[in-house]
Amino acid sequence: MKLLLIVLGFVGIPYLIFAQIDTSKNPPIIDMHLHSYPVEYMGESNIPNPVTGRPSGAASDEELIQATLLEMHRYNIVKAITSGPLEVVYRWKSEDPKRIIGGVYFDEVTSLPDMEQLQKQFIAGRLEVLGELVAQHVGLPLSDSLFEPYLALAEELDIPVGVHTGLGPAGTPYTCCPKFRVTYGNPVLLEEVLIKHPKLRLYIMHGGWPYLEETKAIMSVYPQVYADLATINWIIPREEFHEYLLGLIRAGFGKRLMFGSDQMVWPEAIGMAIEGIESAKFLSKEEKRDIFYNNAARFLRLKETGE
Numbered sequence: 024m025k026l027l028l029i030v031l032g033f034v035g036i037p038y039l040i041f042a043q044i045d046t047s048k049n050p051p052i053i054d055m056h057l058h059s060y061p062v063e064y065m066g067e068s069n070i071p072n073p074v075t076g077r078p079s080g081a082a083s084d085e086e087l088i089q090a091t092l093l094e095m096h097r098y099n100i101v102k103a104i105t106s107g108p109l110e111v112v113y114r115w116k117s118e119d120p121k122r123i124i125g126g127v128y129f130d131e132v133t134s135l136p137d138m139e140q141l142q143k144q145f146i147a148g149r150l151e152v153l154g155e156l157v158a159q160h161v162g163l164p165l166s167d168s169l170f171e172p173y174l175a176l177a178e179e180l181d182i183p184v185g186v187h188t189g190l191g192p193a194g195t196p197y198t199c200c201p202k203f204r205v206t207y208g209n210p211v212l213l214e215e216v217l218i219k220h221p222k223l224r225l226y227i228m229h230g231g232w233p234y235l236e237e238t239k240a241i242m243s244v245y246p247q248v249y250a251d252l253a254t255i256n257w258i259i260p261r262e263e264f265h266e267y268l269l270g271l272i273r274a275g276f277g278k279r280l281m282f283g284s285d286q287m288v289w290p291e292a293i294g295m296a297i298e299g300i301e302s303a304k305f306l307s308k309e310e311k312r313d314i315f316y317n318n319a320a321r322f323l324r325l326k327e328t329g330e
């Protein structure tokens with residue numbers, strides 16, 4: 024990996040490497056949950072991957088972009104909803120405008136985007152998704168008035184909305200985010216937003232884990248709601264993820280579950296997340312294709328088909 028990243032440091036070289044990766048045999052994948060973070064987003068670079076314990080090896084923002092794009096090519100990820108600080112999203116998008124779909128990230132450390140600017144960027148297609156919205160990290164439900172103008176804008180412009188639900192890293196309120204509360208990760212709290220904005224194209228990020236019953240309740244009453252399986256497909260124990268996924272499939276939501284990686288500063292997490300789905304023995308080939316591509320293509324209303 025180290026050698027590869029040194030090579031990747033030279034402008035122009037990445038595309039030569041991409042060209043050598045034959046993805047033609049791999050069916051296309053849509054990643055509904057990717058992040059374009061600066062490499063030091065978590066305080067410093069080379070933070071160990073929480074599962075493998077190994078640092079990513081990406082020492083600069085540029086190396087992180089190139090290593091992530093390389094993984095996307097390797098697995099034939101044809102589109103990735105990519106959110107982070109806006110200037111970084113635009114930097115990533117300039118590198119691969121067809122695959123990188125701009126998303127709007129809100130959390131405690133990034134200030135709220137200017138409404139007028141946001142509207143312009145949505146209309147211009149530079150940004151296409153409102154999310155990841157992480158109201159939980161600022162100790163608020165999504166129904167708080169802080170988010171209301173943004174949700175109204177998304178509904179008006181028919182922009183998909185991705186909402187963080189469920190989990191946070193161990194010790195979150197003691198470290199980055201003192202206002203974070205487990206309580207606000209409950210997908211049931213999305214209900215008032217869905218009532219107020221019935222046309223909102225909303226998806227539950229992280230599949231609502233560990234709130235299986237509540238996620239089922241919301242998805243069954245609100246058939247427009249989709250969910251991504253990001254992070255839980257690689258960061259929690261595999262058996263627990265499969266049990267949870269099986270619960271959602273059994274409840275009949277196989278046509279509304281979407282692949283996501285939640286790659287943050289570890290490009291290898293993309294492959295780990297794919298493996299989390301591939302290793303689910305209870306999924307049929309068709310169900311896997313739905314999760315990896317078809318459901319997201321329908322949700323995003325993409326014209327081309329993945330088959």
Ligand SMILES: [Zn+2]
Pocket residue numbers: 155157187188228229
């Ligand atoms: Zn999240």
